[in-house]
Amino acid sequence: MALLTMQVFRTTCVCAGSLVKSVHLSDSPSPLPSGVGLAHGDVGGADAIMNTNYKGPLRMTEAFVGLIDPKEGRIVNTSSGVASMWLREQDAATKALYTNPDITQEQLDEDLKKQQAAGNLGMGAGYGLSKAGLTTLTMIQAKKYPNLMVTSLSPGFIDTPMTKGFGAKLSPEQGCISSIKCLLGEVTRGSYYGSDGLRSPLTCTRDPRMPEYKGEADPDPKVYNN
Numbered sequence: 001m002a003l004l005t006m007q008v009f010r011t012t013c014v015c016a017g018s019l020v021k022s023v024h025l026s027d028s029p030s031p032l033p034s035g036v037g038l039a040h041g042d043v044g045g046a047d048a049i050m051n052t053n054y055k056g057p058l059r060m061t062e063a064f065v066g067l068i069d070p071k072e073g074r075i076v077n078t079s080s081g082v083a084s085m086w087l088r089e090q091d092a093a094t095k096a097l098y099t100n101p102d103i104t105q106e107q108l109d110e111d112l113k114k115q116q117a118a119g120n121l122g123m124g125a126g127y128g129l130s131k132a133g134l135t136t137l138t139m140i141q142a143k144k145y146p147n148l149m150v151t152s153l154s155p156g157f158i159d160t161p162m163t164k165g166f167g168a169k170l171s172p173e174q175g176c177i178s179s180i181k182c183l184l185g186e187v188t189r190g191s192y193y194g195s196d197g198l199r200s201p202l203t204c205t206r207d208p209r210m211p212e213y214k215g216e217a218d219p220d221p222k223v224y225n226n
């Protein structure tokens with residue numbers, strides 16, 4: 001198995017999703033980790049955040065999916081715990097929509113636009129909404145690419161340039177557990193994995209060391225939170 005890593009231009013990722021700064025290929029590439037991220041939107045606000053965190057991975061995948069080994073390839077979307085923080089606050093219809101494995105791309109795009117227009121942005125002026133969109137996009141991609149293992153994850157609260165000043169204590173190395181699991185381990189297609197590498201619900205949060213989510217329709221927060 002080989003890893004396809006990519007570094008994209010900011011503008012091309014957002015605007016076209018088809019230009020690559022550098023692509024390192026060896027043998028036939030398998031996993032496509034998609035991990036650009038913008039949390040604050042100092043420039044461009046919610047539009048910039050949605051473009052980077054939701055549309056960026058969508059366009060990246062569409063541009064590069066043909067390079068992934070169809071037999072054992074994987075797509076790993078780097079989402080965040082804020083996805084479930086956003087979704088747990090929504091009404092029943094929205095929770096049902098964002099966890100429906102049969103949701104279409106059009107339905108998701110339309111609802112994200114509606115939520116953004118209503119100012120229902122979640123943490124970080126759109127960061128929450130964008131990551132909720134990305135976890136639901138993961139289910140759409142799992143259905144669209146039935147031969148590929150498509151998952152999403154949270155790395156945890158990690159000390160990186162994006163979280164500078166917010167008090168994150170864990171190192172980037174400590175933030176790799178869920179990535180390694182999703183890239184190489186045994187995982188369930190379309191699912192979301194917490195920072196400890198265990199499958200986690202979307203309509204409530206799950207703390208590390210709590211039981212793994214089994215896929216039940218209405219997860220009980222008491223089971224998954226300390």
Ligand SMILES: NC(=O)c1ccc[n+]([C@@H]2O[C@H](COP(=O)([O-])OP(=O)(O)OC[C@H]3O[C@@H](n4cnc5c(N)ncnc54)[C@H](OP(=O)(O)O)[C@@H]3O)[C@@H](O)[C@H]2O)c1
Pocket residue numbers: 008009010011013014035036037038052056078079080081154155156157158159160161162163168
């Ligand atoms: N750190 C955490 O606590 C945490 C928690 C949950 C989820 N995440 C997610 O983890 C992923 C990696 O974030 P990180 O913490 O490692 O932050 P980071 O070190 O700041 O990396 C973010 C990366 O995204 C790139 N980027 C930002 N806007 C972009 C755009 N418009 N087009 C293309 N690339 C763009 C940045 O490029 P430049 O180098 O050019 O700035 C940078 O390489 C993100 O998806 C983030 O949301 C992080």
